[in-house]
Amino acid sequence: MAALTFEDLWPEVWKHERPRVTDRKGNPTWRPSRAEALTMPYIEPNITGILVSQVIVDRDLPDSDRIAESLGLLPPSSVSINPHTTTGHIRYGLKDPVPLTDAARRPPVNFLARIEHGLVTILDGDPGYTGTITKNPFHPQHPTLWGPLEALYGLRDLAANLDDLGAMPGAGSPRKRVSRSAVGRNVALFDDTRKWAYKAVERFWGAPVTEWAAAVLHQAHTYNETRIANDFTTGALPTKEVGYLATSVAGWVWQRFTPESRARLIARTHTPELQAARALKRAEKQRAATRSKVEGLS
16 A cells, blocks of 8 residues: 555545636636546635635746755645746645635734745746636646655745744844745735724724725725735735735724724723823933933033
């Protein structure tokens, strides 16, 4: 009996029931059944804008079948190559798929963006690849090398490996740290939209929630078409993903930023004792600034 490989796990990692497919790169896509999709040369690997279960790097250079091992990276879950050029798609399956639409669970998304950027950078991946379509590892056009059964990784496994190789970007601004990550676009747009929403929601108190949702969606599209399109090598997010993200932000902020929650915040942070402490701190700061000026003149 042949030893089990990641090929045996792949159907579980590939979560899509009706993935987009195409018969050729650049051609229009459509959504067949899952079974029919497996007969097509190109398929949608993740549930775009909703769930990431595989991190994929598109390497347009030769030796895609061996490059990860030669660099000291963990064994890929699978590598599907062009047999003539040995360029290909290098994939890492995730033990715990990362949801992109849960406003309350953003740390894993931020972590994933850093990992994706690190993998794209160290593997010399195509910085414009968005990961929406991949080579079907079961199609005869794309010979596939399958990793071991253990090649299903937690985010911390991948991050530690990249960190050991000096390829894990630090935390911080996604525009500066993860500009080569397709997921990084989601991180940046979420942050921009939520910060706008925190301040804007007060203007919609008393209005129908549908007006609020429409305003958040409009703002998210505006940021996507300007900031995200300009700051990331993969360009703007797909329209549907912007919609999922805006819905998540709108619902989370609407439930938590209410007139009642604002009143509780003011009551908690504007007690006489706190106000007096802030006034004392301002006075000390002003005195220090005055002393600095005087000493500069002497």
